[in-house]
Amino acid sequence: MILILAFRNLFHDRIRLVVTLIGILFSIVLVAVQLGLYLGARKMIVGMIDHANAELWITAYGTKSFEEAGTLSGRERHIALAVPGVASVAPLVASFASWLKPQGGTTLAVIVGTDPADGGLAPWNVVAGDVASIAEPDAVAVDRSYLDNLGLKGIGDIAQIETSRVRVAALTEGIRSFTTAPYVFMPISRARNILQLAQDQSTFLLVKLADGADVETVRRDLAKRLPVAEILTREEFRQRSLDHWLFGTGAGVALIGGALLGILVGTVIVAQTLYASTKDHLGEFATLRALGSSAGYIHSVILVQAALSAALGYGLGMSIALVIIQLSEKSPLPIVMTPMLAAGLLLLTIAMCAISAFAAIMKVTRIDPAMVFAK
Amino acid sequence: MSGRAILRARDLVKEHGSGAAKVRALKGVSLDLMPGELTLLMGPSGSGKTTLLSILGCILTQTSGHLTVNGQSTDGMSPEQLAAIRRSNIGFVFQSYNLFPTLTAIENVRLALDVRGHSGKAGIAMATAALESVGLSHRLTAYPRTMSGGEQQRVAIARSLAGSPPLIFADEPTAALDAENGLAVMALIQKLARDKSRAVLVVTHDHRTLQFADRILTIEDGLIVDDRRQAAATVHPARRRGKAASGHVRRKA
Numbered sequence: 001m002i003l004i005l006a007f008r009n010l011f012h013d014r015i016r017l018v019v020t021l022i023g024i025l026f027s028i029v030l031v032a033v034q035l036g037l038y039l040g041a042r043k044m045i046v047g048m049i050d051h052a053n054a055e056l057w058i059t060a061y062g063t064k065s066f067e068e069a070g071t072l073s074g075r076e077r078h079i080a081l082a083v084p085g086v087a088s089v090a091p092l093v094a095s096f097a098s099w100l101k102p103q104g105g106t107t108l109a110v111i112v113g114t115d116p117a118d119g120g121l122a123p124w125n126v127v128a129g130d131v132a133s134i135a136e137p138d139a140v141a142v143d144r145s146y147l148d149n150l151g152l153k154g155i156g157d158i159a160q161i162e163t164s165r166v167r168v169a170a171l172t173e174g175i176r177s178f179t180t181a182p183y184v185f186m187p188i189s190r191a192r193n194i195l196q197l198a199q200d201q202s203t204f205l206l207v208k209l210a211d212g213a214d215v216e217t218v219r220r221d222l223a224k225r226l227p228v229a230e231i232l233t234r235e236e237f238r239q240r241s242l243d244h245w246l247f248g249t250g251a252g253v254a255l256i257g258g259a260l261l262g263i264l265v266g267t268v269i270v271a272q273t274l275y276a277s278t279k280d281h282l283g284e285f286a287t288l289r290a291l292g293s294s295a296g297y298i299h300s301v302i303l304v305q306a307a308l309s310a311a312l313g314y315g316l317g318m319s320i321a322l323v324i325i326q327l328s329e330k331s332p333l334p335i336v337m338t339p340m341l342a343a344g345l346l347l348l349t350i351a352m353c354a355i356s357a358f359a360a361i362m363k364v365t366r367i368d369p370a371m372v373f374a375k
Numbered sequence: 376m377s378g379r380a381i382l383r384a385r386d387l388v389k390e391h392g393s394g395a396a397k398v399r400a401l402k403g404v405s406l407d408l409m410p411g412e413l414t415l416l417m418g419p420s421g422s423g424k425t426t427l428l429s430i431l432g433c434i435l436t437q438t439s440g441h442l443t444v445n446g447q448s449t450d451g452m453s454p455e456q457l458a459a460i461r462r463s464n465i466g467f468v469f470q471s472y473n474l475f476p477t478l479t480a481i482e483n484v485r486l487a488l489d490v491r492g493h494s495g496k497a498g499i500a501m502a503t504a505a506l507e508s509v510g511l512s513h514r515l516t517a518y519p520r521t522m523s524g525g526e527q528q529r530v531a532i533a534r535s536l537a538g539s540p541p542l543i544f545a546d547e548p549t550a551a552l553d554a555e556n557g558l559a560v561m562a563l564i565q566k567l568a569r570d571k572s573r574a575v576l577v578v579t580h581d582h583r584t585l586q587f588a589d590r591i592l593t594i595e596d597g598l599i600v601d602d603r604r605q606a607a608a609t610v611h612p613a614r615r616r617g618k619a620a621s622g623h624v625r626r627k628a
Contacts (some may be wrong), residue, residue: 001482001487001498006476132489287473290434292462293490294455369434372423372469372544 002297006304009281017309020273024313024349025320029268032321032345034259038252040328043336044178045245046238048112051371052092054206055215057220057232062246063203065241066094067110067179074200076226083221085213090120091202093191096181100160101151108181109150109161113191119208123185129155129170135187139169145330146182147171153273164194172174178245180332207231263352270313271356273305278360282367288370298367302360306353319344380407381464381574382431383540384387387440389426389597400426402597403440408542408576413568413587418594424578425546427594431576432465432544433457445541462491465537468545468564472527474519480506480530481515484537491538505533509563525556532563543567545577549584561587 010017048066058080060070078312080089093113098106123141125132134141142150150159157168161184179182192201209218215233222231246252285298328335377606389401400423408414418424429435430442433449442449445464449457474483484502493501509529519527528548535543545564549557565587568575577584593601
């Protein structure tokens, strides 16, 4: 009967129900979008690091992220190769550069110079052209989602990066950049030329360990032999990049702040409507109390009302959030929804509604059953 | 009247407020409610009827005095313990019916049963039987708003019967009803009192209800000033035998 009473109380006042659901829906959509953007941003920030085949990253001191790194002289590679436990060391160049669009105008791009044959970072999700073809003169690979941004139409288009001519030879999908500067993959030798680096110079050295080698031991050895460089594990480099872009720039704080605002607004709206509904049904709750119901029984009715609101609001909110997520797929900052986030949002909605029920429960706890005799 | 008292009240005093604003609503009420007896509690407005009903019904607590319900002293009980006493022992019928407007007749009765721990199919069967006993077997799924006042009060009576409590308290059950429905409802309440394991107390202003009473208590200014049994309960001639006063009567000074 608790479920029936809660359901009827909830659906008795349709306008109030709609207000409640809009409150939850608004909250869910806002939190889903904000946290989805946050996850999307994280995925973009660490995309290169996650796809590189390296257990350790050697980089210049003070490197903040993949896109903002100092330069290594080149001799570090030879020293690293002599360290026990190191299987291979692949140089990689990553740096911002100016991209001149074919029809005029410039934009910022990030050159990623790498030789996959060395165990470097190869472009992934290639959807047009051939990744091997970027070894050809002037050939580069870019992500399809940035074609407009780069002033391109597709494979074969010609543009200019810094002072060098480039030709699009391959297109990838889903390699997006948090900085909005598209990644441009090319062989490392050409990247060095464009960025005017010496033949051995690079911004990163990707270290692959031999089978059975201990990451921490190798890292210590490398650090000892390369006192002027930083040796980071993949996880450390991920964290450093995330800290820089999400918290150093304030972008992540804004996204999380937006999500918290969503939770707050949702909680307040649901609390207000639940409280008003309880107040409307106070006479009925007093009757229930007079009939001998325990306080827990009445609290259960209110909590079930809150849970029903949560379930309905979550269903509607997630439906809208999924549509927005779908629409954002091709945008520069796609929203990410994971099963974990969806489950987390459900728990959050239930918690939000339970907390919202608190004021109503407090009200009903103070109920005077003697009011049933009020004429 | 038979057996021991289902409810025993001794020297009940109820004070509201404090200091100069203190009001003594009850000034020392003692009474017993016996099984098989329909008692009317009458008195002018402000005499303490509702306060007394609230205390006897374990909804309010007395300032002093003692109350025993079905052999259990309620003195010093917490609100939750009093709720448990109500749950096991007391059914209420209210002047304004106090039905849940969003629930059907049978659901209203089922709710009271659910509170008392009778749920599921057993609850449905008991609720159906209770509504049949008040002549509403054809209105099980009707909502209160579609029912007449008399029908609503009969649902409330069926609800008070849910779980067969030994005490039924009715607060002005006929006040909102026309003469015909009022008499029908009182006849129904009288029928409840025929159960020898149950005592029924009705607070009323309505003199048409006198004919149904086995006993009439009159309260004035917080004191029971008259307690008399009458031998003329209309539809219950069997109870004309052996009427002896059991109430504690205090005459007004």
